[in-house]
Structures are given as structure tokens and as C-alpha cells.
Amino acid sequence: MKNIVKGLTLALVIVFAFTSCAKQPIQQMDAAKAAIQGVVDAKGGLYAKDELNRLNGDLQAAMDEVTAQSKKFFKKYGKAKEMLAAVVTNADAAKAQIPGRIAEAKAAAEAAVGEAKTAWDEAKALLEKAPKGKGTKADIEAMKADLAGLETAMGDVQAALAAEDYFGAKDKAMVIKEKALAIAEQVNAAIAKVKR
Amino acid sequence: MSFGCQTAPVPSEVREAEIQEQDLWRAGASLYAGQDHAAYLQLLKSARQVLEKENFKLGWFRDYRRVSRDFAAALDAGAALKSRVEIHKSRRTAELSASVAIVRGKLQTLDNLTLSLVERGQARRQLTRASVLLAETDVLLRQARFDEAASKLDSAAALASEAEATVVSYIARYLDPGQVRSWKRAAEETISESRKKGITVLIVSKLERRLAIYKNGAVIRSYDVGLGFNGLADKRHSGDNATPEGRYSIIRKIPSSLYSKALLINYPNEEDKKWFAQEKARGRIPKSIGIGGDVEIHGGGQDTLTRGCISLDNDKMDELYGLVEVGTPVTIIGTMELENYVIKAIRDK
Numbered sequence: 001m002k003n004i005v006k007g008l009t010l011a012l013v014i015v016f017a018f019t020s021c022a023k024q025p026i027q028q029m030d031a032a033k034a035a036i037q038g039v040v041d042a043k044g045g046l047y048a049k050d051e052l053n054r055l056n057g058d059l060q061a062a063m064d065e066v067t068a069q070s071k072k073f074f075k076k077y078g079k080a081k082e083m084l085a086a087v088v089t090n091a092d093a094a095k096a097q098i099p100g101r102i103a104e105a106k107a108a109a110e111a112a113v114g115e116a117k118t119a120w121d122e123a124k125a126l127l128e129k130a131p132k133g134k135g136t137k138a139d140i141e142a143m144k145a146d147l148a149g150l151e152t153a154m155g156d157v158q159a160a161l162a163a164e165d166y167f168g169a170k171d172k173a174m175v176i177k178e179k180a181l182a183i184a185e186q187v188n189a190a191i192a193k194v195k196r
Numbered sequence: 197m198s199f200g201c202q203t204a205p206v207p208s209e210v211r212e213a214e215i216q217e218q219d220l221w222r223a224g225a226s227l228y229a230g231q232d233h234a235a236y237l238q239l240l241k242s243a244r245q246v247l248e249k250e251n252f253k254l255g256w257f258r259d260y261r262r263v264s265r266d267f268a269a270a271l272d273a274g275a276a277l278k279s280r281v282e283i284h285k286s287r288r289t290a291e292l293s294a295s296v297a298i299v300r301g302k303l304q305t306l307d308n309l310t311l312s313l314v315e316r317g318q319a320r321r322q323l324t325r326a327s328v329l330l331a332e333t334d335v336l337l338r339q340a341r342f343d344e345a346a347s348k349l350d351s352a353a354a355l356a357s358e359a360e361a362t363v364v365s366y367i368a369r370y371l372d373p374g375q376v377r378s379w380k381r382a383a384e385e386t387i388s389e390s391r392k393k394g395i396t397v398l399i400v401s402k403l404e405r406r407l408a409i410y411k412n413g414a415v416i417r418s419y420d421v422g423l424g425f426n427g428l429a430d431k432r433h434s435g436d437n438a439t440p441e442g443r444y445s446i447i448r449k450i451p452s453s454l455y456s457k458a459l460l461i462n463y464p465n466e467e468d469k470k471w472f473a474q475e476k477a478r479g480r481i482p483k484s485i486g487i488g489g490d491v492e493i494h495g496g497g498q499d500t501l502t503r504g505c506i507s508l509d510n511d512k513m514d515e516l517y518g519l520v521e522v523g524t525p526v527t528i529i530g531t532m533e534l535e536n537y538v539i540k541a542i543r544d545k
Contacts, residue, residue: 053221064241138422138501141316149324175331179324 024066025077028084032059035091044094046167047101051094058087105166112173113157119180120154123147126187140190143183150176150183207260209267210247213240216274224340225277228284236277239270288342292349296333299353303327305541306359312405313428313538314501319362326355360542367428367538370403370530379529382443386527387413396524398493400506402428402439403531403538407493407506409519417519419512422497424504428530431463431504433472433481434488439504442467444526446493449517456495456510457517461526463491493526 036055044052062083069075124147130140153176160169217240225233243266250258303326310319329352336345369375383399390397391413399408400421408418424437431440440463450458464472464487472487493506495513506528508516 050218050222053218057217061241061244137497137499138314139311139499141314141425141501142311142320145316145320146324149321150328152321153325153328171332171335172328175328175335178331179328 024070025081025084028081029066032062032084032087035088039091039095042095042098043102044098047098048094055087055091055094058083058090062087109161109166109170109173112170113161116154116173116177116180119177120150123180123184123187126184130187130191137190140187143187146183150180204258204260207264207267209264209271213267213270216271220274220278223278223281225281228281229277232277232280236273239273243267243270285340289337292337292342292345295349296330299330299349299356302356303330306356306363309363309538309541313367315363315366319359319366322355322359322362326352326359329355364542370536370538373534376531376534380532382527383529383532386443386525389525396520398520398524398526400526400528401531402528403536407508409516417515419508420498422500422502422507425501431488434486437503439506439528440468440491441528441530444528446520446522446524446526449522453494455507457513458492458494459517459520460492463489
């Protein structure tokens with residue numbers, strides 16, 4: 001009798017073991033997808049591109065493992081669960097890095113904007129020193145219009161900053177700075193012509 | 197002897213394939229060669245499955261030769277894919293660069309035009325904004341961000357078209373054949389008068405910024421001139437900074453003025469006064485605004501802007517002063533050329 005009970009118990013344990021391993025790790029799959037979505041929502045597409053790519057690759061590999069196991073008679077999802085858990089861990093790690101990267105990008109954009117504004121202000125100050133009114137040179141008047149055009153472009157930079165498009169804001173600010181410096185050079189040359 | 201303690205090293209191709217996979221993703225393989233990229237990934241996946249199978253075995257029984265072959269095949273496929281992606285990117289870069297060059301050329305033409313026309317307002321601002329966008333396009337192209345570059349280029353091109361429309365509107369009169377014929381007639385009649393009477397006359401062409409001296413109907417001198425801040429417009433009233441158009445004459449020679457020598461002309465003439473009175477009566481000119489006057493031809497430099505006067509370099513003014521008298525006819529027109537340089541520039545850009 002004891003042996004029958006032991007045998008039945010063992011059989012039950014074996015069936016239980018295979019049954020519990022036989023369930024697809026739905027919860028873990030959902031958690032992994034949610035973790036990756038969290039990275040995307042935190043602007044990972046911009047600030048953690050490489051990590052996001054790897055995470056998507058790892059998730060795909062884990063899903064492939066789940067699919068492969070689901071086709072077997074004796075399903076073992078242990079490895080898939082490990083892979084999915086790793087996706088969650090790595091996604092959380094990637095997400096944790098994003099705020100720091102955003103702060104860096106923001107700081108770089110703000111620095112570029114500051115430099116562009118300084119260059120613009122200097123060009124404007126120079127133009128204000130240039131001869132005004134009748135007798136002024138036509139090219140100096142053209143530069144005033146150019147500087148007004150740059151001022152409008154600076155507005156676009158502010159809009160990019162407000163939309164947290166820090167890379168775009170930095171690129172635009174750097175272009176504006178170069179153009180403002182070029183105008184300042186031209187103004188100096190034009191003023192020198194007037195003095196002659 | 198210890199079984200399974202010494203395992204064969206994983207082939208280097210495995211790590212190389214990992215690096216290549218990332219490189220291909222960064223190079224945009226899925227964007228530029230989607231199907232080929234999917235096939236490559238499938239090849240890589242199969243190779244990894246083979247690797248996994250070997251890794252399940254005890255170390256003593258592992259044989260990575262097939263793994264090495266499969267990963268090598270994936271690496272070869274990856275290299276070929278990379279090559280196709282680079283070709284596609286080169287093609288895309290070349291196409292976009294050609295479009296950038298066209299827009300850049302248009303901006304350059306408009307830049308030169310606005311400078312020569314002394315357009316100091318909206319068109320120049322639009323051109324500056326367009327040039328900022330074009331510079332951003334260059335940056336994006338260098339980073340192979342083609343879709344963003346194409347979008348910026350579209351915006352730059354749109355602004356360039358707006359600037360062109362502004363310029364055309366600014367000089368609409370100069371593109372009107374009827375107006376140009378009218379100016380040409382006025383100039384030809386003045387030249388004919390010079391020929392018939394054997395006198396010296398001056399013809400000022402505002403678009404070309406030229407003052408020509410005719411004697412006996414033939415050009416004896418011509419000079420570059422500066423005009424008013426709003427010089428290309430026809431003077432209508434005081435303070436509009438426009439240079440008047442019409443038939444005038446020198447009424448006073450001023451040997452020393454603020455701008456070297458000067459020649460005062462009789463603006464407003466009868467036609468100007470008649471037109472001004474009509475516009476006042478229609479309420480188109482405010483009551484407080486006068487018709488203006490004191491329009492001169494003077495020195496100070498041909499590259500200066502005036503309140504409506506015509507300015508020359510001092511040495512040229514000295515020369516002109518000696519060649520004219522009180523009573524010398526001065527005809528100021530927009531242009532004599534139907535095919536003037538503005539039309540050519542806008543048509544040929």
C-alpha cells in the first residue's frame with residue numbers, strides 16, 4: 001500500500017512538474033514588452049537607440065524560444081523565462097540612463113543656444129555702430145535684414161527646446177551662430193569701407 | 197584526464213556576427229534593404245540555434261565546426277548586405293546633394309538680386325531663414341539622416357520660393373512690358389532732344405543704377421549710382437525714400453554740399469504735382485504729408501542709400517558737375533530693358 005501511495009505521489013509530482021513547466025510565461029512576456037515600452041516612452045528612441053535595438057533583438061530571441069518550446073511535447077520554459085527576465089532588467093537599466101542623457105543633450109543644446117545668442121547680440125551691436133540714415137551703405141542695410149531673419153530662426157530654436165528636441169535645437173543654434181559671426185565680419189568690413 | 201573540463205572556445209565568428217548585426221542596424225539596413233536584412237537575420241538566427249545546440253552538449257562533445265561555418269556564412273551575407281546599404285546610401289546622398297545644389301543656386305541668385313535691388317525687408321529675412329534650413333540639411337546629410345534632410349530641404353525650398361515671390365512683387369513694375377516701353381519712350385525722346393538740339397542730357401536708369409550723359413544724342417560718360425532706401429519705387433510724397441521718375445532738369449548747381457558737389461533737380465514737376473493733388477483728393481495720401489522736394493544728384497558714394505537722391509562717387513560727381521549746366525534735362529526711368537537682368541536672373545536660375 002505504502003508503495004502504491006509513494007508511486008502515485010511520485011507520478012503526481014512528475015505530472016505536476018511537467019504541467020507547471022508547460023505553461024507559457026505570459027506574465028513574463030507581458031512584463032518584458034511593458035519594460036521595452038517604458039524605454040520607448042522615456043524617449044529611448046532618441047536617447048537609447050542602441051540599447052533599444054538590442055532589447056528588441058533579445059525580446060525576439062526570447063519569443064522565438066517560447067515558440068520553439070510550445071511546439072514540443074515536454075515543454076520547458078525555464079530558459080525563456082530567464083531570457084525575458086534579462087530583457088526586463090536590461091530595459092530598466094537602459095531607462096535609468098535616459099534622464100542623464102536627456103540632461104546632457106539639454107545642457108549641450110542650451111550652451112549652443114547661448115553661443116548663438118551671444119554671436120547674434122555682437123552682430124547687432126556692431127550694426128548699431130554702423131552709419132545710419134542717409135549715406136549708409138546698402139550692404140549694411142541688407143545685413144540688418146539678415147540679422148532679423150536670424151532672429152526669426154532663433155525663435156525656431158526656442159520652439160525646438162520647448163519640444164525637447166535638444167539635438168535639433170543644438171544643430172540649428174550652431175548654424176545660426178556661424179551665420180551671425182559671418183554677418184559681424186561683413187559689418188566690420190563695411191564699417192571700414194565707410195571710414196575710408 | 198578530466199571529461200568535459202576543457203571546452204573548445206566559441207568561434208570568433210560568433211562575436212563578430214554580434215558586432216556586425218549592430219553595425220547593420222546602425223547603418224539602417226532594415227530601412228534601405230528590408231527584405232535582404234530580414235533574410236540575413238534569419239540566417240543569423242539559424243546559426244545561433246546551431247550554437248545553442250552545441251552549447252547544450254558536454255564540453256568534451258562540442259564541435260563548433262558547423263557553428264563556425266554557419267556564422268561565417270552569416271558574416272558573408274552581412275558584408276554583402278552592408279555593401280548594398282552603402283550603395284543605396286551613396287545614391288540617396290547624391291540625389292539629395294543634387295537637390296541641395298539646386299536650392300543653394302536659387303538662394304545665391306536671390307541673394308545677389310536682393311542686394312542689387314536693395315531689398316532690405318521680407319525677402320532677405322526669408323532668404324536668411326532658408327539658408328539656415330539649408331545648412332541644417334547639410335548636417336543631416338552628413339549624418340545619413342535622409343528623411344529628415346529631405347524634409348528640411350523641402351522647407352528651405354519653400355522659403356526660397358516665398359522669397360522669390362517677394363522679390364517679384366517688389367519689382368513688379370520692372371517686369372511689366374507696358375511700363376518698360378513707356379520708360380524707354382521717355383528716354384528715347386530725351387536722347388532725340390539731345391541729338392536735335394546738340395545739347396547735353398542725363399538719363400538715369402534706376403534698375404541698372406546707371407547715370408548716362410548724352411551729348412548730341414551719343415553717350416559720352418556713364419556712372420554707377422546709388423538711390424533712395426526705397427529707390428526702385430516712384431517717388432510719391434515726402435518721406436517715402438523713393439527716387440522720382442519722370443522728366444526733370446537741373447535748376448541749381450551746388451559747388452559744396454554735405455555730399456560733395458550737388459545738382460538740384462525740379463522735383464516735383466507739373467506732372468508730379470497733378471498726380472499728388474489727385475491722390476490727396478482721393479484720400480490716398482494723408483493730409484499731413486507733403487509732396488517732398490530737394491531731390492539732388494550728389495556725391496557721397498554710389499554704394500550709399502539716400503532719402504531719394506541719386507548719389508555718385510565723389511570723383512565721378514566732380515566730372516559730371518563740369519559737364520552739365522542749369523537747365524540740363526534729366527530723365528529718370530525705371531529701365532529701358534525689357535529683358536533686364538532681373539528677368540534673366542529669375543528665369544535662368
